[in-house]
Amino acid sequence: MIRNLSLGQRIGLGFLLIGLLVLLASGLGLALTGSVTRTITATQSGLQQFDDLAHLERTWADVAAVVDRMLLTRQTGGAIEDELQTAVTEFEQQLTALGAQPVTNEQNATTIETLQLLGQQLTDLVNEITAVSRQGSWSRAQVIRHTEMSSLQRRFEESLAVYRTSIQSSVDTAVTESAQAQNFLRLIWTGTVVLAVVVGTVAGWWVMRSITVPVNALIAQTRRVTERDFREITPLTYQDEIGELSRAFVEMTNLLRESYSELEQRVADRTRALLTSTQVSRQLTTILDQNKLIQEVVTQINAAFDYYHTHIYLFDADKVNLVMVAGTGEAGQQMLAQGHKIQQGKGLVGRAADQAAPVLVSDVSQAQDWLPNPLLPETKSETAVPILIGEEVLGVLDVQHNVLNGLQQADVDLLQSIANQVAIALRNARLYQELDAQARRATLINDINQKILSTTDMETAMKVAIREIGQLTGAAQTSIRLQTAGGTNGRLAAEVEGSHE
Amino acid sequence: MFGKKSSIVLGFILLLIVLVALVGCSITASNPGESDTPSGAETAVPLRIGLLAPENSPFFVTLQEGAQEAANRLNVNLIVRDAGNDIAKQNEQIQEMIDMGVNAIVITAVDSTAVAEKIEAAAAAGIAIFTVDRSVDSNVVVSHIASDNTAGGKMAGDYLAETIGKQGSVVELEGIAGTSAAQDRGAGFNQAMATYPNITIVAKEVANFNREEGQTVFAQILADQPTINGVFAHNDEMILGAIAAAEEAGRANDIIFVGFDAVDDAVAALETGSLTATIAQQPAEMGRLGVENAVKYLQGETIPDNIAVDLALITR
Numbered sequence: 001m002i003r004n005l006s007l008g009q010r011i012g013l014g015f016l017l018i019g020l021l022v023l024l025a026s027g028l029g030l031a032l033t034g035s036v037t038r039t040i041t042a043t044q045s046g047l048q049q050f051d052d053l054a055h056l057e058r059t060w061a062d063v064a065a066v067v068d069r070m071l072l073t074r075q076t077g078g079a080i081e082d083e084l085q086t087a088v089t090e091f092e093q094q095l096t097a098l099g100a101q102p103v104t105n106e107q108n109a110t111t112i113e114t115l116q117l118l119g120q121q122l123t124d125l126v127n128e129i130t131a132v133s134r135q136g137s138w139s140r141a142q143v144i145r146h147t148e149m150s151s152l153q154r155r156f157e158e159s160l161a162v163y164r165t166s167i168q169s170s171v172d173t174a175v176t177e178s179a180q181a182q183n184f185l186r187l188i189w190t191g192t193v194v195l196a197v198v199v200g201t202v203a204g205w206w207v208m209r210s211i212t213v214p215v216n217a218l219i220a221q222t223r224r225v226t227e228r229d230f231r232e233i234t235p236l237t238y239q240d241e242i243g244e245l246s247r248a249f250v251e252m253t254n255l256l257r258e259s260y261s262e263l264e265q266r267v268a269d270r271t272r273a274l275l276t277s278t279q280v281s282r283q284l285t286t287i288l289d290q291n292k293l294i295q296e297v298v299t300q301i302n303a304a305f306d307y308y309h310t311h312i313y314l315f316d317a318d319k320v321n322l323v324m325v326a327g328t329g330e331a332g333q334q335m336l337a338q339g340h341k342i343q344q345g346k347g348l349v350g351r352a353a354d355q356a357a358p359v360l361v362s363d364v365s366q367a368q369d370w371l372p373n374p375l376l377p378e379t380k381s382e383t384a385v386p387i388l389i390g391e392e393v394l395g396v397l398d399v400q401h402n403v404l405n406g407l408q409q410a411d412v413d414l415l416q417s418i419a420n421q422v423a424i425a426l427r428n429a430r431l432y433q434e435l436d437a438q439a440r441r442a443t444l445i446n447d448i449n450q451k452i453l454s455t456t457d458m459e460t461a462m463k464v465a466i467r468e469i470g471q472l473t474g475a476a477q478t479s480i481r482l483q484t485a486g487g488t489n490g491r492l493a494a495e496v497e498g499s500h501e
Numbered sequence: 502m503f504g505k506k507s508s509i510v511l512g513f514i515l516l517l518i519v520l521v522a523l524v525g526c527s528i529t530a531s532n533p534g535e536s537d538t539p540s541g542a543e544t545a546v547p548l549r550i551g552l553l554a555p556e557n558s559p560f561f562v563t564l565q566e567g568a569q570e571a572a573n574r575l576n577v578n579l580i581v582r583d584a585g586n587d588i589a590k591q592n593e594q595i596q597e598m599i600d601m602g603v604n605a606i607v608i609t610a611v612d613s614t615a616v617a618e619k620i621e622a623a624a625a626a627g628i629a630i631f632t633v634d635r636s637v638d639s640n641v642v643v644s645h646i647a648s649d650n651t652a653g654g655k656m657a658g659d660y661l662a663e664t665i666g667k668q669g670s671v672v673e674l675e676g677i678a679g680t681s682a683a684q685d686r687g688a689g690f691n692q693a694m695a696t697y698p699n700i701t702i703v704a705k706e707v708a709n710f711n712r713e714e715g716q717t718v719f720a721q722i723l724a725d726q727p728t729i730n731g732v733f734a735h736n737d738e739m740i741l742g743a744i745a746a747a748e749e750a751g752r753a754n755d756i757i758f759v760g761f762d763a764v765d766d767a768v769a770a771l772e773t774g775s776l777t778a779t780i781a782q783q784p785a786e787m788g789r790l791g792v793e794n795a796v797k798y799l800q801g802e803t804i805p806d807n808i809a810v811d812l813a814l815i816t817r
Contacts, residue, residue: 150813
């Protein structure tokens with residue numbers, strides 16, 4: 001049961017136990033005090049009653065003494081009878097007082113009744129003795145004194161003895177019970193202390209164990225995780241805070257494991273991306289044909305990162321429209337065939353070109369200027385990265401993903417770096433083409449010069465020149481006009497008809 | 502949630518244990534003697550006690566009155582018989598008590614030895630035997646209740662000696678020979694007399710506790726003894742007889758008479774002056790003590806073998 005209690009409850013239970021033991025001990029103390037108080041009360045009451053009885057006995061003795069003196073001195077009436085009356089009255093008062101006291105048991109009540117009866121008989125007898133004495137029957141008075149009154153006295157004393165015994169027994173009982181109570185309480189007290197020590201030790205050990213064992217188990221689990229052992233952890237089955245902590249720890253470990261593996265995945269992805277980027281760059285440097293280059297870029301990017309779709313737009317000669325020049329998949333082929341183009345400033349691609357900055361839309365449904373393409377229905381996220389040479393925008397690299405949030409800033413950064421290299425490669429390709437054309441022209445001119453130089457006359461030289469230039473330029477008609485100095489109209493010095501065919 | 506509930510329950514159980522323990526303590530401490538109050542207070546069926554007197558003389562009538570008073574007080578059914586000084590009759594009466602199945606017999610034997618056999622039969626029948634005034638020669642008697650007759654005899658002797666001036670001639674009238682009363686009173690009287698060297702016991706005659714016999718015996722002694730200063734009789738009947746004889750002889754005024762028992766006639770004689778002193782027994786008290794002790798014994802109390810009843814000197 002204790003296993004199911006929380007640590008707080010266990011500690012609370014400990015305090016409760018201590019409290020109860022304190023309560024028990026103090027309760028026993030109170031009970032003991034009560035028992036002692038009762039004993040004292042009983043003893044005091046007993047002493048008081050003993051006192052009362054002694055007083056009663058003395059007043060009886062007073063009565064007897066006066067009667068004896070009366071009989072001895074043979075006097076009646078006057079002083080002696082007053083004295084006798086006083087003694088009798090006091091005796092009766094004592095007797096009444098005794099009867100007025102609260103009676104503790106039936107036996108005492110009977111005894112008091114008997115005493116009162118005997119007291120009444122004594123009064124009667126004293127009256128009789130007085131009467132007999134007045135008549136001068138002193139002998140009879142003596143007989144009454146020594147028979148009837150003695151008998152009364154005996155019975156009176158017997159009753160007193162019974163009463164005293166009863167009182168003594170009450171006191172003895174109270175004392176005995178007090179002693180018993182004390183012994184009992186001593187036993188209980190000792191038991192309580194032993195119990196407190198034993199239970200306290202065992203419970204303390206148990207509670208300590210119930211805390212240290214799971215804590216150690218938890219520490220072992222924590223160590224495992226700190227050593228990057230992310231294998232599945234079984235949560236501890238405790239119902240208490242430690243159990244809760246363990247479950248939280250397991251959850252935390254699960255999260256840690258997930259994010260760790262995600263991190264690893266991302267590092268792998270990034271490595272792959274960098275690798276791809278490097279690869280693309282390396283390949284780009286070797287491709288001088290612009291169209292081939294562009295197509296290669298989209299194909300490789302799409303394959304390397306497993307995007308849904310990748311394509312590249314380049315500005316047309318007028319820098320008005322962005323014309324799609326390469327695209328992946330069937331959608332790409334179709335769009336190429338359709339001559340797909342986007343006006344500057346339109347859509348994500350237009351915006352990227354306009355702003356000369358990448359545009360990322362992780363969720364296309366949230367972007368207002370996003371242009372849906374019926375050929376690419378699965379697009380969920382899209383990014384458009386400008387292809388820049390310095391400030392000049394050559395075109396836009398556009399990547400689409402069919403996963404919501406499938407494209408992140410990391411993709412943008414990567415794509416931007418690829419786009420930059422594409423830009424350089426594009427420029428290289430264009431420069432190459434220009435240089436190639438210039439070289440070819442120089443060669444032709446050189447050839448023509450050679451041919452012209454090989455002629456011997458002006459006429460031939462001009463004819464060769466016209467033919468060669470006509471061939472070189474592909475013009476339908478090539479002619480040389482000579483202008484004389486000062487003449488207004490040039491005279492056709494030589495006219496050579498030439499054709500390119 | 503379970504743990505919390507269970508810890509509350511546990512707490513309550515512990516609290517309950519403590520409370521029960523405390524209450525238990527205070528109950529044991531505060532209700533003393535509840536278990537030891539005497540149960541069957543009074544026996545429902547009244548005890549039956551037979552009171553067997555030897556005769557119906559005033560002494561025994563008074564004794565019987567005292568016994569009756571105690572019997573009434575203690576709710577005892579008292580059956581009274583007197584034997585008219587007839588041993589055979591007293592034995593019959595003992596048998597009657599056995600037949601009735603009384604609880605106890607309180608007896609004053611006509612003769613201490615003659616009734617012993619019957620008394621033992623009664624004791625064998627489960628009847629508690631108490632003797633009053635006169636003992637019975639048997640060890641079945643629970644208790645013997647009597648005046649201290651020896652002390653009484655000595656008291657009477659001392660008073661007589663003082664009154665006659667510790668010198669002179671005295672006469673002793675003895676009771677029925679063989680009765681403890683006569684023996685003890687005589688012994689006490691003679692013990693006292695032995696301390697007065699100037700007093701001579703001139704005559705010692707048996708008059709069987711009887712007034713007429715006392716008169717007859719003392720008349721003879723008067724005739725025999727010219728000087729008699731005092732007379733002690735073992736009972737008032739005999740001394741009253743002696744007074745009558747002395748009065749007849751005209752010598753009553755010369756003699757100090759001391760009796761025993763303080764019966765009414767003796768008290769009257771004290772008041773007229775013919776008797777000088779008597780020793781007051783307490784016959785009523787003896788009767789009471791007989792019945793009271795029989796009841797106590799039957800209720801299981803221990804009774805002493807001998808219960809002495811005080812005596813007192815009653816003077817003129």
